[in-house]
Amino acid sequence: MATDRTVMPRAASEIRTFDVETDVLVVGYGCAGAAAAFEAASSGAQVLLLERASAGGGSSALAGGEIYLGGGTPIQRACGFDDDAEEMAKFLLAALGPDADREKVTLYAEQSVRHFEWLVERGVPFKPSLWDSPTWVPPTDDGLMWMGENSWPFTEIAKPAPRGHRPTSNDFGGWLLMKQLTAAVAAVGVDVLCDTYATNLVEGSGGDVLGVVARRYGMEYTVRARRAVVLTTGGFVDNEEMLALHAPQLVGHNKNSDGSDDGRGILMAQAVGAAVKHMSAGQIGISLVPGLIARGMIVNGQGQRFITEDTYPGLVGQAALYRQNMDVWVIIDEQGYEAVPEPERWGVRPYHVAGTPEELAALIGVPPAGLRATIDVYNEHAARGQDPLFHKSDRWLRPLVPPFAAIDVKMGLRPPSESGSGRGSGASVFTIGGLHTTVDGEVLNLDGRPVPGLFAAGRATSGLHSWGYISGTSLGDGTFFGRRAGAAAASM
Template identity: 40%
Template sequence: MSNESLSVDVATVPRWDRVADVIVVGAGVAGTCAALEAHRVGSNVLVIERASGGGGASSLSQGIFYLGGGTAVQQACDYDDNAEEMYKFLRASTSTRNDDALRHFCDNSAAHFEWLEAQGVPFERRAFKGKAVHVNTGEGLLFTGNEKVWPFCDEAVPAPRGHQTRASKKKTGGAAAMEALLAMLEAEHVPAIYDSQVTALVTCSEGRVVGVRVRQARTEIYVEARKGVILAAGSFNCNAQMTRECFPIIAKYGIPLGIPSNDGAGIVLGRSVGGVLINMDGVIATGSIYPPADLVKGIIVNKNGERFVAEDVYHGRLAYFIERQPDHAAYLIIDSEIFEYPKHGKHRLVDGWDTVGEMEVGLGLPHEALSKTLTKYNLDAGKGADTCFQKHADWLKPLDKAPFAAFDISITSSEYYYIALGGLSTNVNGQVLDCDGNPILGLYAVGACTAHFPATGAEYASGLSLGPGSFFGRIAGRHAAQIG
C-alpha cells in the first residue's frame, strides 16, 4: 500500500478536473450494482477502476450468490423457504452485530434475485442434490453452507440458498454474472474511467467526503463528488503485510483468492477519514475434503487421535477448526469401502494400513488413541447417531473395512485458498461508520472492503460475499444518489 492513500483537505485541491454526483470506486459486483442504481434514480455517476476493465475479483469467482426467502429457483426446485427461516439460520450461524442489515437482506433477498435476473444474470432452474463446493454442470441451486449441520438445522428449516450463475467448463459463473452487469452499465451509458487509482479522499472542514484524488498513467486529477463516494475496491487478500498482521497462520500457509488490486486500498481510504475497521482477523479458508461426497463418511482427527468437528460441515468451518488444532494438523481417516482421492486441496495420501494399530504408528499418534476414537465412532455409526458431534445420519457408516488410509489435510501441508472477511464498518444504507457509530457524511462502502456478516470461516457460506455485496451495493447507490 502506498502512503499516498491519505485524506486531503478540499482547501488544498488545485482544481476539480471532473464533477459527478456519485463516484463509485471499483467495478466489481458491488460497485457495478451501486453505479446502476445511482444512475437509475437520476444521478450523474462516475465509476473509477484501477484495472483496464471491469469485473474485479468477482469475475474470477464461481458466481455464487447467497439468496433465499423463496426465490424463483428455489420454488422451481420444490424447496420451501421464506425470509424468516433464512434470517433464523444466518442469525444463528453468524455473529454479525449489524442485525438491522441482516434482517433487511433476508427480507428482500428474493426480490434482489429477481433484480439480478432482470439485469441478465443467468440462473438455471435446476438444483444440485449432492455435496459440492461449486459446480460447472449448469445447476443453479446448491447447499453452500451449514444449513443441514447441527446445531443450525435445529435453529432453522434447512434450505439451499447458494444460487450459482450459469457456469461451464469454459467460463466461471462469476465471469458470466459480471459480463451481464457490465453490459447493462455500458448500455445505460454510465461513464467509467479505467487504469485510474483513487489515492485519497477529499474532505471539507466539516469532515464530509466531497471528492477523490486519482492517479493515472501520466497525471493526477481531482474529481468532485456532489453527493457521495462509494468505496467498492475489494478486499485485502493480496496485501501480504495486512494478512500477516490479521491472520498470520492462514496467511503463511494459505493462498489468497483475488487479484493484485485486492490490496486493501478501499479499507485504507476509509480508515484515513475516520472509518472503523472490524473483524479484521476474520478469514475463510477452503481446502475441502469433498467431492467426492463419500469422503464425508470418514472421520477427521488431530495429532492426539481425537475427533474435533462433525465431518459434514461446510469446508470453511472445517478449516477454521483445523487451524485451531495442535500444529494446525489433521488427518482424514477412511476405509477401503469409501476410498477415493479428494478433488480439492491437494491433500497428501499418507499411506494405507491393514490395521488401526499400524495406522496409529504410521501417523505418530498416541498409543490406542485412534483405536478408542474409532471404536466409539463405529458404535455410534452402527446405531445411526453421532453422540459426540451430531454428524448427520446420512454420512454415518462404521469404518471397519480394512485396509485403512489417511490423508493429511493439515493447514500447513495442503492447499488452502482464503478470502478475508473483515473491513470497514457500515450501516444498513452502506454508510461508513466512525468510532462512535455515526455515519461519515458522503462516504459509503460496499462489497469486500466492508466487514462481512460472517466474522470467521466457521460462520461462512459460499455466496455471502456476492449476495450481500450486490444487494448493499444497490442500497448504497440509491441512498447516495437520493440523500448523499
Template identity: 30%
Template structure:
C-alpha cells in the same frame, strides 16, 4: 498537469458491490463515474459465482425447493451472529427473492438444476445446492436443510457470469467506467465532507499501452491468483507501465463517494498484523484486495472491525463419499462434524488444532470416492482430489499402521474410531453431531489418511479471504467514525465494509452481501446532496 472532472457519485472498485452501487445510483438519476485499478470484476469475476439467496426465490420455486423467510433467517442467525443487527439481517432475508429477480433483470443467468448430493461446488449439471452448513447436525436441529446456493449459469467457476452482465448493464445505463485508475486520496472540504477522489489513471496512455496494461492485469488476476510468483511478475510490469504513463486526475463528487475496493487478503503486512494465525493459505482475491480501500476510508476518520477474522477453506468434497469419513488432528481426535462447510472446518483446524487435519477413510469409502471422481467433479476438483488421494495420502493395514505412517497418535486414532463406530452400532448420536444419514462404520482395511493440514501446498492449496473492514451505518452504508457518526459523503460496500459475511462465511454469502450493500449505498449516495 492534473485533469479534473465532476460527477454526482464516484464508485471506487468495480466488482459485484461496485457495479451494483453504480447501477442503483444511475437508475436514481445520478451521474456516476466508476473507477477500478485493474480491468474491473475484482474477486467476484474470479470466484465460483455463487449467490446465497432464499426465502422462496424464483429459482428455488422452479426447482421445487420449499423455503421460507423464517427458515432462512433461522439458519443465518446461527452463521451471521452479531456481525449485523437483527433488523439488517431481517431485511437481507426479506429482500432475498427480489435480489435474484433484480440480478436476472440485469442479465445474470441462473438455472434451477438441483444438485442431489452434498458438495463444495457442483459440476456443470447443477446450479442450486447446499452451499453452506445447512446439512450439518447443529444447524438442521434448528431449521430444515434447504438449498440456497444459486450458482450463476455457466461452465466452471462462473463469477464472470455475474460480473460481466452487471458491468454491461451499468455501461448501458450511462455509468462512466474508467479502468486502470488507482485512487490515491480522498478529497475533503473544510467541514470534513468527502467531495471526491484523487487518482492516477492510464486512461490517457497510448492505446497499445492500455491494451498491454489490460492483458497484464488479466493475467495477474487469474491465473495469477493460483500462482503468486506469476502475479508478482505481472504486478512489477504493471508498476513500470504506471510509473511511465499514469497521469493524475481529480474526480469531484457532488453527492458521494462509495468505496467497494475489496478486503486486504493481498496485503501480507496487514495479515501478519491482524491475523497472524492464518499464514498457511492461498490468498483468494486480486492484487487490489490489499486494504487500500479500507485505508482510504480510515484517512477520512473511519474505524475498522473484525480485522482478525479470516475465512480459510478446507473442503473435503467432492467426492461426496468423504462426507462419511472422519477428520482428525495429530492426536487422532475428531476436528468437527464433517458435514460442516469448508470454512468452518478450516477455522476449527487453525484455531483449535494447530492447523492440522487428516481425512480418514476405509477401503469401502475410498472405492466409492474413486468412482465419484468422474461423475461429481470439474477438472480442477478432479485434479485436486486425485492429488489428495495419491500424493497426500498414507495407507496402512491397521489403524495403528496408518496413524504411524502419517505421524498421528495411534492410540488416539484407534480410540476415536472405536467411539465413532460404537455410537453407530448402539444407535446413539455421533460424538461430534454428524447427522445419521452421513455416518458409516470405518472398519474395512486398508485404511487411508489424507493430509488436509493448513500449510503452503501448491497441489492442495487452502484458499482464504478477509472478512473485516470499516464500520458502516446499516441503514445507508455510510461510513462511520469512532463515535458512530456518519462521515458526510462517504459510503462503502462489499468486503471493504463490515456486512452480512463478516463473522462466518458460506459460499455465496459474500457476493450476496455485495449486492445487498451495494444497492443500499447506491440509493443513499444518489439521494445525498451537499448542504
C-alpha cells in the same frame, strides 16, 4: 506532496482543478461496485466507476459464483423447498456469528427474493435443479446447493432449506455474474475508467468526502464527486502488513483473491475517521474435497474428530485453522474415496494407506491410540446410523473398513478453473472484516455517525458476518448492500 504510501486525505483546498467531475464516484469494479454503479445511475445520477485493473471483474469474476439467496425463491420452490425469511435469518445469524449484524441479516433475508429477481432482471440465469451433496461448487450446472443448512447444529436452529444459488455454469460461475452485471452497468450509461488506482480521499473543510486522488499511468489524477464516493475496493488479504496487524492467523496462507485486495479503500476511509469491524475474521478455503470428508472423517493432531464433516466446508476450514492450527488429516476408506466421482476430487489422492488405524497413525504422526479410539467409536455408532458426537447425517454414516487412507490437506487441490497444484498451507483465505457501515452503506466514524459523503459495500466492509462465513454471502451481501449504497449515494 502526498505519495502513494500516504493514505491521509488530501484537502480539497489544495486541488486547484479536478481532472474530472461526476455525481457519484464508485471506486472498485467487482460485484459490489457494479451493483452500486448500476443503482446510482438508474436513479438518474451521473456515475463514474474507477478501477485499478485494465478491466472490471475483481475477485468477483474469479469466484465460484455461489450467491446466498432464500426466503422462497422460484429456484427453491421449483426444487420442492419451502423457505421463509425468518428461517433464513435464523440460519445466517447462527452460521455467520457470533454477533452477526442482525439488522443487515434481517433486511437481507426479508428482501432476498426481490434481490434474486433483481439478478434475474440483469440477465443472471439460474437453473432450477439441486446439487444434493457437500461440495465447494457443483461440477454440474445445477442452480441450487446446500450451504450447511441441513447439518448439525443448524438443523436444530432453523428449518433447513438449500440457499446456495449459482448462475448456470459448469463449476465456477463468478465470471457469468460479472459478465451480466458489466452489461447492465454499460446499459445505464455508467462511465468506466480503468487503469486508475485510488490512493487518497479528498476532504472538505467540514470533514466531508468530496472525491479521490488516484494514480493513472504514473500521474496524479483527481476526481470530484458532487454527491458521494462509494468504496467497493474489496478486502485486505493481499496486504501483509494489515494481515499481521488485524488477522495474524491468516498470514502465510494461500490468498483467495485477484491479487488486488490490498486494503487501500479501508485505509483511505480510516484516514478520514472511519471505524472498522471484525477485522480478524477470515474465510478459510481448506484444501479438501467436501464429498470425501462427508464419507469419512477429519481428525486433528490427536487423531480426534472436531466437527461434523457434512457441514459447509468453510466452517470446517475455520475450525481447522482457528482451533487446530491446520494440524488436520482427512481419513477415508476405499469405498468412500471411490464414491466421489473423479472430476469432483479436484486432483486429491490418498497419500498414506495402512491396514490398521495404528499403522496409519504412525505414518501421519498422530497418537495411535487416539486414532484407533476415534475410528472404533465412529464405526460402532455408524453401524447403527448414529453419530452422537457431531450428529453427521445418517446418509453419510457407514463403518470405515481397512485399508484406511489419510489425505494431507497441505498437498492442496486443483479446482477445474484454476491452474497449479494449490499446494501450500492447506488453506486459501480472504478477509471478511472491513468498514463499519449502515444498511444503506453509509460509512460510520468512531462516534457511530456517518462520514459525510462516504459510502461502501462488499468486502471493503464488514457485511452480514462477524466471525462465521458461508459461501454465497460475499457475492450476496456485496451485490445487495452495493445496490443500497449506490441508491443512497445518488440521493445525496
